[in-house]
Amino acid sequence: MDTDGFQADLGPAGRAELGPSPPGGLLDVLGVAAVVLDADGRIVFWSPQAQTLLGYSAEEALGRFAAQLLVADEHVDLVLRLFAQVMEGEGSWAGVFPVRHKDGSTRLLEFRNMRLQDDRGDPYALGLATDQGILRQVEQDLALSVRLVDQSPIGLAVLDTGLRYAMVNPALERINGLPAEEHLGRTVREALPFLDADSIESAMRQVLATGTPLVDQYAVGRTRADPGTEHAWSVSYYRLEDPGGKVLGVGTSVVDVTDRHRAALEADRARHRLAVVADASVRIGTTLDLEQTARELADVAVPELADMAAVDVLDSALTGHRTTAPAHGPALFRALAVAAAYPTDVTSAADPPSEVARYEADRLVTRAVNTSRPVMVPHVNEADLSLIARDPRAAAMLARAGVHSYLAVPLVARGEVLGALDLVRARNPHPFTEDDATLASELAARAAVCIDNARWYQRQRDTALTLQRSLLPEPPPPLYGLEVASRYQPAGATSEVGGDWYDVLPLPGDRTALVVGDVMGSGINAATAMGRLRTATQTLAGLGLAPKQVLRNLDRITAGLDPYIATCTYALYDPHTAQCHISTAGHLPPVRMRPGRAPALLDLPTGAPLGVGGVPFRTTAVDLDPGDQLVFYTDGLVETRDQDIDTRLGALLTLLDGPHRNLEDTCDHLLDALRHPDDHDDVALLIARVRR
Template sequence: MDKDRRQADIGPAEGAELSRSPRGGLLDVLGVAAIVLDADGRIVFWNPQAEALTGYSAGEALGRYAAQLLVADEHVDLVLRLFAEVMGGEGSWAGTFPVRHKDGRTRLLEFRNMRLEDDLGDLYALGLATDQAVLRRVERDLALSVRLVDQSPIGLAVMDTELRYVMVNPALERINGLPADEHLGRRVGQVLPFLDADSIESAMRQVMVTGTPLLDQETVACGPADPDTEHAWSVSFYRLEDPGGKVLGVATSVVDVTDRYRAGKDADRARHRLAVVADASVRIGTTLDLEQTARELADVAVPELADLAAVDILDSALAGHRTPVSASGPAVFKALAVAAAYPTDAAAAADPPGEVARYDADRLVTRCVNTSRLVMVPHVDEDDLSHIARDPRAAALLAQAGVHSYLAVPLIARGEVLGALDLVRARNPLAFTDDDATLAGELAARAAVCIDNARWYQQQRDTALTLQRSLLPQPPPHLFGLEVASRYQPASAAVEVGGDWYDILPLSGDRTALVVGDVMGSGINAATTMGRLRTATQTLAGLDLAPAEVLRNLDRITASLAPYIATCTYALYDPHHAQCHISTAGHLPPVRMRPGHPPELLDLPTGAPLGVGGVPFRTTAVDLDPGDQILLYTDGLVETRDEDIDARLNVLLALLDGPHRSLEYTCDHLLAALRHPGGHDDVALLIARVRR
């Protein structure tokens, strides 16, 4: 029978795959020797592996008694007895036996002995043997591998070339929440439908094609073993090959890194929270304006924390009354700011800035300020809305806007509750969490100090402004030969009130003294010094002193009020002589306007500011005809931080040029044109027109 015929006769069944096994497999590692003995114990078959184990070639072994060739004398009787048992049909024998090597050494071999019978009824003994040390090493390696796979906390799986599970270890069973038999023969998408199976299988195919492992691919999902909790796994893929390089499939390792993932998220949240707080530190409290500070807080909170934010201050705190800790009963708030991330009906439900509203004790914002503790409702229902909103209409607007989560944080500074920061979510689908509450609390704590500073500054500024306004003159009675208009405008809310003043003093002989002055500095002390100088000016004016003499005495008085100095212009108009006698102390020059002539700055001796001491003052006489006007003003009208004073004075003259208008209009026109929003200085303005 030729070779092809023999292969056909012994070939596999139809449809089976016949393949050559590569060298280096397990049988090659073991080097199994096959020895066949006849019924008399002579060697009749001897394979090359037997030669490798014993050192005897087939020519040296065949036909010889195995006991004489391979067994030491002291073991011959035992071998013969075991041989008789096997040949007698008492079963196979397995064990370790010392075999004599050709070179005289004794070698321990692991044997498996069994009886064979041919078609003629003749009996033979088959002995399969391998080196005991090699076998034990393979057994240890195999046991270790099995133990490692079974006891490993890492999930391990083997996928075949069709990406079907062929092996999973107990750790992967626990991770996936499914027993091994529900994995085997199935693909990833069938076993774990919640994962992106297409991406995973694409990665496996890439590894099978390239042979390059794909390591530490993080996957996040809610697994079947714990469907309510998000877990993270680190997945790696390795190509599996046999010793000949044939691809067998892909090995997969899965490590549960949920703790690391959560720690990373916590760290990210902490870094983000620090960044938001740092940003808030820059954006909140840029001025000492109470409303502006509240707006800055609301703008930081939206959309970072909420879709809508409102800042409300207790009316009692604005009035300077300390709010008791653990108060009870209703609360009265003044709304300072509202900010929305997008146009929403919820904004209409909030109290408009500047409006005062009373909230009963059952309202959540009232509970927040009364208990000095935050109030959080992660999932808002209809009943909650009725305790959030000020009235049923506002509750309906909140419901219409889709508000589903609420958080109120008290604004506490220096142990006093000032108000509350109200936050709601509507379009943002996430409910408020403890992390959100922590961040909102940090923002509120920082903002509360800024709001408290602005509140106390506002109260002090209002006090100074009230004092200053009380010191300014009331509208004067009828003046002989003069028509007069005046204005006083304080600095912006972010700047302390200054010491600017003006005065209109009717004197004997139908004369009128016009005074404008500016005490350097700001605050209550500057306003008080201004009041003293104004009183002194009124007293000195009543003594019929010349303007220079008035300023000389004011200089002496101001020096006694150190460290303050002041500038001043004193003008004395005499209608009977149609003259105005003017003296200045470090002040900007008055403007004279005459019909048919452009406005002009009067060229007067400037003089030194009041309080310098020892500097003479001079009086200049200026003729004024009917229709002429004279303008006195403080530097707050024209000075700015970034423009030259001469350029600003030219702008003032240009505004005064043209047809004469009413004095009231002129005052308003100058303030509107020259004063910048948020001006940093006060302005006192006085304009007089000569009448026939």
């Protein structure tokens, strides 16, 4: 019999046999103190337990006001109010209250206060108190001892030394989806065949053998309670022994941590997604080349997202037509890149790079660009393949390769649809998910901006080059006494195209003007300024002016082109006097090549660049013999960011000191040896050889 802590043994007749309780009972553990106050608040009764609890003897406590003796000043008003409520018969009072100990410390006591009345009708207040910490510990111990198993939200079980269930609690019944009676007497393998019984029983045997608990062992699986969902549990094992040390079995606790497991998986996926996006930010857009940017996107997508990836750009985006409004019809795509995670001929099923293909509105890739939304087919069937592949042959190739999942993500930059990223899975057994679509969309968004930059770069570069080349001279007619060759090579970046020029001008009297110049600046505006200077140079040369006069007039013209300045070399060759008169305006000196001698830079007055204003220019006469050559060039041929100009000029002279070449070959040789595709300046090169 168990009634609120009162215990009694039942005799043969079922009657309670009353008798003394052994020491150490619940009341002894609690040490309940009793204190009685009269109507004035004086202590009139003081139990030995009160002395033990608060330190005051009965002689020290009796007759004193309880509030003064036991209560801190800041709590006196509250105590008096509660005392008055009890004494006025408004009910008892229960709670936790700080009480002052004799040693000056404060103890938290759990109180039960009530009103008493003696046979004469005089009221008293009875206070029953115990240490709050002890009371709470006893309450917890009682709850654990009486209700732990049944009320615990944690699944609990006891298995005997043969690892057969001896007890399970209701929480474990719910977790396993199996009644207690179907557990009892069975092993884990027999009761729960859907779990990894080998690892579970191995852990229990280890605990039985060593006595060392195994805590927070992670397990993942499915149960009868929820067979359609994967769950995760934290499982602990500990050995059970009787007071004599005899091993009774194994206790186990099971906590469902599915939410934590899913959150951890999601966090892992998020970290992985961020890592992929960060990697893509580094790998995509390393150049302003459209095809290279598309290849970088495809390379990032495999094998991270797909077994094969293709990047296709709308032909309208390449031709400059904006595609911001949703479309509903067919689309023309230009394939830019294809990548595969492993060697396969399936790549031939994709459109070859640079080829234009027309896809109708019902095609999945067309739907992606028309709606500006990803199109995902987690499980591809035969009908889907006909909407993915470009033709029946390609669809058959995809089917043979085992393509089972498809995802198309639009490339959208600055509100404009540029194309699509196509992804398929074959060897990767998992279908595409919404997480995959999210990651692919993030990659596509970043890549789309790079692709947009690349196409605008290409367009501006083409415009600048077209303008630049339109301003450069046509091949000159046959010249009297001179043979010439020339080259123009643009810079590797759009913004740096446009400032360099050369010119060969036949003049009256069989003379020839040779001009090389460089407008400081870049882009279309610099090319336009160069065109104006070139036109002015042609006009001034036609007036028969001396080189220094030509530069003086060009200086005034350039000053009106603010903020531009330019460097220039103007040479006037007269075959009848075999002399070349040269003036420079801040330009690098030409190289003179003479048969049988080492090439050398001409020693000329440098002069100030055009546009500075007010600086005189000088002309130097150079005698030329048949076979002599003059090499004019702009700084883009010799200047680099990692070498000083003297070193580069020395390299130029060394190259010119090589085997004899014709002028065209010399131009190509210099450009090949001194230039790199990504050089940040354009270059003009002009070579003239004196003929007999």
